[in-house]
Amino acid sequence: MKSPEDSRGSQQRLKLRKLFRRIPKGAASIILILLLCAVFSPWLAPHNPIEQNLGAALKPPFWQGGGTMDHLLGTDNLGRDILSRIIYGARISVIVGFVGVILAGAVGTLLGVIAGYFGGKIDAVIMRLTDIMLSLPFILVGIAIIGAIGPSLTNVVIVLGITQWVGYTRIIRFEAMSLSRSEFIEMAVISGCRWWRILLVHILPNVLNSAVVLATLDVGKMIIIEAAFSFLGLGVKPPTATWGAMLADGRLYMTVAWWIVTFPGLAIFATVLAGNLIGDWLRDELDPRHQLKA
Amino acid sequence: MGAYIVRRLLQSLIVILGVIVITFIISRVIGDPVALLLPPEASPEQRAYLTKDLGLDRPLYIQLVVYVAKVMKGDFGHSFRHQESAMKLVFERLPASLYLSFVAVLLAIGVAIPLGIISAIKRGTIIDRIGMTIALFGQSIPAFWAGIMLIFIFAVQLHWLPPSGYGGFKYVILPATTLAFFVSAATARLTRSNVLDALDMDYVRYARLKGVPEFVVITRHVIRNTFVTIFNIVALQLGLVIGGAVITEFIFSWPGIGRLSLESIYSRDYPVIQATVVVAALIFVVINLLVDIVYIATDPRVKRN
Numbered sequence: 001m002k003s004p005e006d007s008r009g010s011q012q013r014l015k016l017r018k019l020f021r022r023i024p025k026g027a028a029s030i031i032l033i034l035l036l037c038a039v040f041s042p043w044l045a046p047h048n049p050i051e052q053n054l055g056a057a058l059k060p061p062f063w064q065g066g067g068t069m070d071h072l073l074g075t076d077n078l079g080r081d082i083l084s085r086i087i088y089g090a091r092i093s094v095i096v097g098f099v100g101v102i103l104a105g106a107v108g109t110l111l112g113v114i115a116g117y118f119g120g121k122i123d124a125v126i127m128r129l130t131d132i133m134l135s136l137p138f139i140l141v142g143i144a145i146i147g148a149i150g151p152s153l154t155n156v157v158i159v160l161g162i163t164q165w166v167g168y169t170r171i172i173r174f175e176a177m178s179l180s181r182s183e184f185i186e187m188a189v190i191s192g193c194r195w196w197r198i199l200l201v202h203i204l205p206n207v208l209n210s211a212v213v214l215a216t217l218d219v220g221k222m223i224i225i226e227a228a229f230s231f232l233g234l235g236v237k238p239p240t241a242t243w244g245a246m247l248a249d250g251r252l253y254m255t256v257a258w259w260i261v262t263f264p265g266l267a268i269f270a271t272v273l274a275g276n277l278i279g280d281w282l283r284d285e286l287d288p289r290h291q292l293k294a
Numbered sequence: 295m296g297a298y299i300v301r302r303l304l305q306s307l308i309v310i311l312g313v314i315v316i317t318f319i320i321s322r323v324i325g326d327p328v329a330l331l332l333p334p335e336a337s338p339e340q341r342a343y344l345t346k347d348l349g350l351d352r353p354l355y356i357q358l359v360v361y362v363a364k365v366m367k368g369d370f371g372h373s374f375r376h377q378e379s380a381m382k383l384v385f386e387r388l389p390a391s392l393y394l395s396f397v398a399v400l401l402a403i404g405v406a407i408p409l410g411i412i413s414a415i416k417r418g419t420i421i422d423r424i425g426m427t428i429a430l431f432g433q434s435i436p437a438f439w440a441g442i443m444l445i446f447i448f449a450v451q452l453h454w455l456p457p458s459g460y461g462g463f464k465y466v467i468l469p470a471t472t473l474a475f476f477v478s479a480a481t482a483r484l485t486r487s488n489v490l491d492a493l494d495m496d497y498v499r500y501a502r503l504k505g506v507p508e509f510v511v512i513t514r515h516v517i518r519n520t521f522v523t524i525f526n527i528v529a530l531q532l533g534l535v536i537g538g539a540v541i542t543e544f545i546f547s548w549p550g551i552g553r554l555s556l557e558s559i560y561s562r563d564y565p566v567i568q569a570t571v572v573v574a575a576l577i578f579v580v581i582n583l584l585v586d587i588v589y590i591a592t593d594p595r596v597k598r599n
Contacts, residue, residue, distance in 0.1 A: 128305065132312035135575040135582075139540050140555050144320055144567055147559045224436045228541055231438055232556070247439060251545075254446050261446070265439035273434035280430075 019285050027277035030270050037090035045084035046072070049241040053079035058257045074259040076249055082259060085241035086267050092230075092242045093223045093271060096157060100222035103161030105215045108168025113199055113207060115169065116176025123173070130166045138163045139228065146234045153236045156229055160222055168214055175207045209286045217279030220272030227268055243268050302586055306579045313575040314365050317568040318358055327564065331374060370569040375558075380565035384551055384573050390460060391550030394543070395535045397466050398473035403528055406478035410485025415512060417490060425482065432479030441472035441545045458547040469546040473539055477531045484527045485520070492516045522592050529585045533578035 037044060057079040060067040067074060073082040115126040142159045149155050179185060180203065188198050223243075229235035230244025238245055243264040250261030321327075328344050345351050349360060364370070370380035406429075413425035448468060449457035456465055492498065493516060501511045536551075543552035551570050558566035 128308050128312065131305065131309045132316065135309055135578040136313060136316065137538055137540070137571060137574040137578075139538055140552075140559075140567075140571055140574070141316075141320065143540070143556065143559050144571075147562070148320070220434060227436055228438060231541065232544065247442065251442050254442065255450050258446060261439075261442055265436065265443065268436050268439060269434055272436070273430065276430055276434055 022281065022285070024277045024281050027274035027281075030274035031278065034090050034094060034271055034274075037087045038094040041088045041091055045081075045087040046070075047081035047084040049080060049084045049088040050239040051080065055079065058253065060257070061259050073263050074257070076246070076260045077253050077257070080241075082246075082263055085246055086243070086264055088241040089243045089246065089264065089267070092153065092236055092240070093226065093268075095153065096160065096226040097219040097223045097271075097275070099157045100160035100164065100226070101215045101218050103157065104164035104218065104222075105168055105211055107161060108165030109172050109204075109207065109211045111165065112169040112172025112174075113176045113203055116173040117180045117195075117199055117203060119177070119180075126169065126173070130169050133163065133166045136163075139225070142225070142229065143232065143234055146229060151229075151234045151237055156226055156235055160225060164218065164222070164225075167218070168211060171210055171214060172207045175210055176203050179203050179206055213279060213283045213286055216282050217276060219279075220275035223268060223271055223275070298590060299587060302583055306583050309579055310572075310576060311362070313572055314362055315358070317365075317571050318361050320571075321564045321568055322354075327374075365568075365572060370572075371565040373558075373566050374563045375561055375566075380563075380569040383554060383566055384569045387549055387551045387554045388573070390548060391536055391539060391543070391552060394466060394469055394473065394539060394548060394550060395532060397470040398535055398539075399477060399528060399532045401470055401474040402477040402481055402531070405474070406481035407485050407524060407528075409478075410482040411489050411512075411517065413482070414486045414489035414493065417493075426486070429479045429482040432475045432482075435475055437472055437476055438541045438545055440475050441469070441542055444468050444472060445545070458545070460547070460549050469539075469542050469548050472542050472545070473535055477535060481524075481527055481531060485524055488520045488523045488527075489516060492520045495519070522589060526585050526589060529581050533581040536574060536577050 041049075053075070056071065056075050057077055059071050059075040059079075061074045061082075062069050062072050064074075071081050071083070073086070075081055076085070111126050111129075115123040142163055145159050146155055185198060185202055188202050193202075226235055227242070227244030227247065230242040231248045233245075233248065235244055236242050246264035247261055250257070250259075250264070253260055327348060328341055328350065332340060332344060349357060352360075368381050372378065373380050373383055376383060409425045409429065413422040416422045445457045445468060448455045455468055457468075459465055497519075498511060498515055501515050502508070506514075538552075539548075539550060540552035540556055542548065543550045544556055547553070551574065555567055555570035558564070558570070
């Protein structure tokens with residue numbers, strides 16, 4: 001006979017299977033390829049991404065005259081292999097996308113839960129803070145901060161964390177607010193539950209769905225912002241391969257070598273598109289209100 | 295309604311004050327202006343003199359108060375690079391930014407709003423799917439890459455339009471299109487969901503029951519009732535675009551405040567950075583405030599409460 005534990009487990013498995021049945025397959029494959037590239041770049045990349053070979057500079061992709069199978073997507077102005085640089089660049093994008101989202105999401109969700117639960121003056125202060133953050137031209141502020149503290153991967157991620165939390169706070173606050181008026185929270189208060197326990201055990205798990213959906217939709221945004229910083233020379237230091245820096249290099253050689261600027265851009269586009277599709281899917285699955293609309 | 299406007303005004307003031315304080319903090323993080331302004335071989339006396347002259351020898355909170363008071367009067371001090379006031383530099387570049395933003399937002403409206411409305415009306419059909427796929431693509435293309443690709447196609451290959459610079463209408467088309475990508479995507483999606491909401495309303499069902507032709511239902515009832523929300527969306531996008539065009543202005547050598555601030559960051563010209571950030575934030579806050587006022591002025595339900 002099955003124990004209740006078992007049937008609960010299989011029910012959850014059924015739920016999960018139902019959830020993943022409608023996952024956009026193309027988008028999921030793109031994300032999978034991206035993760036594989038990021039983790040196994042030394043094994044997947046045919047060349048060293050930063051090794052220069054001026055003898056083989058500006059080689060076109062293999063299908064165009066002058067291209068070779070050795071450099072499938074051609075080489076850049078310094079003879080570096082484009083495909084290898086894109087594969088290594090995936091590392092930076094994955095790190096920035098995920099760590100940035102986790103940082104911003106954690107800060108934003110925490111502030112949102114606090115604002116929504118306590119209300120009153122605390123809420124007013126946090127809300128004005130989000131207004132201030134929203135009205136700041138954040139690309140400019142981000143660039144100014146990175147320009148000041150120096151460009152590096154860590155600094156880019158920190159800047160993303162401290163500038164991108166606002167979206168989470170606004171939505172989570174709203175949910176925490178209506179939750180804190182519900183009966184089970186009242187019961188928790190009556191039974192003498194401490195405020196931090198109410199926040200962590202009772203409210204946080206109930207707003208996590210929304211936070212995860214927002215975070216998924218945000219990964220692409222983080223990757224685009226990092227690419228923008230690198231593009232302006234304020235991201236990860238060269239010669240590290242990043243998609244944004246490749247675009248900056250390629251822009252100067254656009255007239256003679258279209259491939260340098262095209263492929264990293266396509267990589268960003270595909271990644272962000274996949275992230276958005278996965279985010280949309282998660283939102284439809286996890287947020288019943290949205291299902292009605294779609 | 296009056297009380298609400300007063301409260302919103304106060305909130306906006308607080309936000310602007312907060313922005314000013316943040317620019318002060320950033321300037322302190324960026325570095326010592328004395329070291330930036332003087333050559334490395336300057337004598338300690340010269341350093342001491344300039345420190346005193348700039349008021350940097352006073353306690354930090356007094357510096358902050360002096361700074362806020364000056365900024366409130368529009369005085370950000372002189373640019374380190376140009377012998378001109380930072381505010382004047384920003385105002386010289388502002389028209390170019392406004393011009394670019396307006397054209398971009400107009401373009402976005404022209405494409406996105408019809409797209410959103412049609413997708414909503416034809417919900418679930420192939421037209422809806424195509425429309426929303428276009429919007430999703432627009433949202434996923436990094437603006438600066440789109441800009442580079444547009445230059446490559448329309449300037450380098452086809453020679454139809456100039457690759458960069460500032461001049462007649464021909465020059466604004468590519469940068470405005472670049473900026474419009476993202477704006478249109480967001481606008482189209484929001485328009486669609488708002489029109490969908492309106493289509494579900496009882497008054498729409500009632501109008502249909504009465505036998506009002508579908509075209510009239512859409513134009514007279516649905517669009518008219520979503521107009522205010524759509525106007526809100528567009529106005530807010532405009533506020534974002536004016537301060538957010540840094541990279542587009544950089545790629546197209548567009549002489550707006552975005553490029554000015556970028557140049558200032560590279561040369562650590564922080565009075566100009568501060569002035570740009572505050573002006574961009576001010577524009578955003580004012581647009582937000584106006585949107586809210588228009589919203590309550592045009593919605594009879596708000597007035598009644």
